[in-house]
Structures are given as structure tokens and as C-alpha cells.
Amino acid sequence: MDKELRLDKFLADMGKGTRSALKEAVRKGRVRVNGEVIKKADIKVRIPGDTVTLDGEEVAYAVMEYYMLNKPQGVVSATEDKKYPTVLDLIADKKRKDLFPVGRLDLDTEGLLLITNDGDLAHRLLSPKKHVDKVYYARCRGTVREGAAEEFARGIHLPDGLLCLPAELTVLSYDRIQDESEIRLRIREGKFHQVKRMMEAVGCPVFFLKRLSMGPLVLDENLKPGEYRPLTDTEREWLEQL
Numbered sequence: 001m002d003k004e005l006r007l008d009k010f011l012a013d014m015g016k017g018t019r020s021a022l023k024e025a026v027r028k029g030r031v032r033v034n035g036e037v038i039k040k041a042d043i044k045v046r047i048p049g050d051t052v053t054l055d056g057e058e059v060a061y062a063v064m065e066y067y068m069l070n071k072p073q074g075v076v077s078a079t080e081d082k083k084y085p086t087v088l089d090l091i092a093d094k095k096r097k098d099l100f101p102v103g104r105l106d107l108d109t110e111g112l113l114l115i116t117n118d119g120d121l122a123h124r125l126l127s128p129k130k131h132v133d134k135v136y137y138a139r140c141r142g143t144v145r146e147g148a149a150e151e152f153a154r155g156i157h158l159p160d161g162l163l164c165l166p167a168e169l170t171v172l173s174y175d176r177i178q179d180e181s182e183i184r185l186r187i188r189e190g191k192f193h194q195v196k197r198m199m200e201a202v203g204c205p206v207f208f209l210k211r212l213s214m215g216p217l218v219l220d221e222n223l224k225p226g227e228y229r230p231l232t233d234t235e236r237e238w239l240e241q242l
Contacts, residue, residue, distance in 0.1 A: 002046065002047065002048065002049070003046075003047050004044040004045065004046055004047070005044065005045050005047060005061075006041065006042050006043070006044060006045070007022075007026060007031065007033065007038060007040075007041050007042070007043050007044075007045050007052070008022045008023050008026065008041035008042070010045045010047070010052060010059070010061060011025075011031070011052070011054060011059060012097075013061070013096060013097065013098075014059050014060075014061060014062070014095050014096065014097075015094065015095065015096065015097040016054055016059060022041065023041040025054065026038060026039060026040065026041040027039060027041075030054060030055050031052065031053070031054055032052070032053045033045060033050055033051070033052055034050055034051050035051070047061050047063075048061075060095065061095075062095040062096055064116065064117060064118050065094060065095060065096050065099060065115075065116060065117055065230070066114070066115075066116045066118065066230060066231040066235075066236060066239075067091055067094070067099075067114070067115040067116070067228045067229065067230055067231065068112065068113075068114065068115075068217065068219070068220060068223065068228060068229055068230075068231055068235070069087055069090060069091070069101075069112075069113045069114075069115055069223075069227075069228040070110065070111065070112065070113075070219060070220070070223035070224060070225050070226065070227055070228065071087055071105050071109070071110055071111060071112075071113040071211075071225070071226075072110060072225035072226040073107070073108050073109070073110055073225070074107065074108075075087055075089070075090065075107070075226075076107055077101045077103070077104035077105050077106075077113060078101070078104070079099075079100050079101075084107065087101050087113060087115060088100075088101075088115065090226055090228060091115055091228060094115075096117050098117045099115050099116060099117050100115070100116070100117065100122070101113050101114070101115055102114040102115070102116060102121070102122045102125055102126065102214075103122075103125070103126055103190060103214075105211060106193065106196075106209070108209070109209045109210065109211065110208075110209070110210040110211075110225055111136070111137075111209075111210040111211030111212060111219055112211045112212060112213060112214055112217065112218070112219040113211070114214065114217060114231075115228070121239055121240075121242075124239075124242045125214065125215060125239075125242065126190070128189060130242065131165070131188040131189070132188070132214065132215040132242065133186055133187070133188055133213070133214075133215060134186070134187055134188075134190060134211060134213065134214050134215075135184065135185070135186045135211070135212045135213040135214075136184070136185045136186075136187070136195050136209060136210065136211050136212060137172075137182070137183075137184055137209075137210045137212055138182070138183050138184075138185065138195060138199060138206045138208060138209045138210070139180055139181070139182055139183075139206070139207055139208040140180065140181045140182075140183060140199050140204035140205060140206050140207065141179065141180060141181075141204060141205045141207060142179055142180075142181065142203055142204045142205075143174050143179070143181055143204070144169070144171050144174075144181050144183060144202060144203075144204055145202055145203055148169060148202040149168075149169040149170070149171070151202070152164075152166070152167040152168065152169040152185075152198065153166055153167070153168065153169075154166060155167075156198060156201060156202075158197050158198065158201050159201060160197075162191060162197070164187070164189070164191070164194070164198060165187070165188045165189050166188070167185060167186060167187045167188070167198070168185070168186040169183060169184075169185050170183060170184045170185075171183050172184055181204055183199070183204075184212075185198070185199075195209060196209065215238075215239070215242060216235075216238035216239065216241075216242075217231075217235060217238065217239065
């Protein structure tokens with residue numbers, strides 16, 4: 001949909017500086033609209049239609065942005081943090097300043113994380129009423145007890161009283177020498193530390209956790225921890241159907 005924005009807001013939305021700093025840049029003749037030097041920051045820019053440059057570089061306006069991130073360990077799922085780097089710090093070529101992670105992964109958890117500024121989509125993905133599936137891969141201490149998959153399928157009661165929704169547990173392997181199990185778990189909710197709490201309840205504490213998918217969105221196997229890419233048109237269409 002066509003819209004108009006003040007020039008300084010257009011540039012600020014794209015993370016090019018504060019409104020006051022951008023007004024000064026305009027006054028100094030560093031900004032052009034359709035090739036013409038503009039000296040007033042309050043002129044209206046047409047989106048789409050007008051071409052805006054700052055210091056000779058075109059500034060493309062993005063209303064919505066969508067990135068798939070393979071979150072690494074040691075990075076927090078937040079927009080800012082005083083102690084740790086955030087997932088937004090990893091998105092080097094973002095255009096907008098209002099991006100946020102959809103949901104969260106623990107500091108020591110890796111895997112799929114959606115970064116966007118689409119609040120409606122985030123609500124649909126996280127709404128308890130939607131029951132959007134999330135699939136995790138985990139490595140755990142010990143062997144998964146017999147009958148655990150059936151318990152999860154019925155909806156396991158955790159020691160703290162939480163009744164989990166039915167979940168799908170698949171034991172991928174067991175290493176007798178290391179006494180470690182590999183599992184895949186599909187859940188339909190996202191309680192605090194839920195995967196870790198569920199596996200702890202069946203005697204298999206998690207020491208490595210990675211999210212593989214969220215609804216129709218599947219982690220790109222070509223993305224190494226810390227790498228990201230924009231969503232494809234097909235992936236966005238999948239998410240719009242939620």
C-alpha cells in the first residue's frame with residue numbers, strides 16, 4: 001500500500017540515526033530525494049515511488065522484515081541486554097530498528113529463531129490457542145525410561161504440577177559408553193524451560209538443546225550457528241496461513 005512519511009522519519013525507521021541527527025544531515029545537504037538535494041527534513045516521501053539517498057547511498061524502505069537465525073549459544077533472545085550480546089546484534093544488514101525475536105531460546109540453546117517486526121505474526125506463532133508445533137533436538141544424560149514416549153503422548157505431569165499438552169518424543173539413539181541419549185521432541189506450547197523440565201522428569205537431564213522448527217518454518221541446514229538469512233517468499237506465505 002502506498003504511503004507517505006516525513007523524510008527524517010523515513011531515515012530514522014531504517015536505522016540511519018536519531019531524528020535530530022538526521023535533521024542536521026538534511027540541513028547539510030547530505031540527503032537527496034529523486035536525485036535532488038533536500039534541505040527540509042519535514043518533506044513527505046512517497047513509499048513506494050521516491051528514491052532516497054544518504055551520503056550517496058540509496059536507503060531502501062522496508063515496512064516488514066523477516067529473518068531466519070540459527071541462534072548460537074551465549075547470545076540472548078532479547079532486543080537489548082547489559083551483560084550478553086543479543087540476537088539482534090547478529091543481524092548485520094537489518095534495515096529497521098524495531099525488530100525483535102519471536103519467542104525466546106535460552107542462553108545455552110541453539111537453533112531456529114525468527115527475527116521480525118511483524119507483531120501480528122508473532123502473536124499467531126506464540127498464541128496458546130494456536131498450538132503451533134515446535135520441534136527440538138536434544139542430547140541428554142542417561143537412558144530414556146521405557147514408557148516415556150507414551151507419557152508424553154498423554155500429557156506428562158511435571159513434578160512442579162504443570163500438566164503439559166500431549167507431545168511427541170522420539171529416541172534417536174543411546175550411547176552406552178557415554179550414557180547419553182539423543183532425542184527429538186515435538187511440543188505444542190512453550191512454557192519456561194519446558195523441554196529441559198520434561199526430560200528431567202523422565203530422568204534424562206538435557207545438556208545440549210537445539211530448536212529445529214517452529215510451525216511450518218524449518219531451520220535451514222546451511223546456516224551455521226550465528227548465521228541468518230531473509231525468509232523466502234514461500235516461507236512467508238506459509239506463515240501467513242497460520
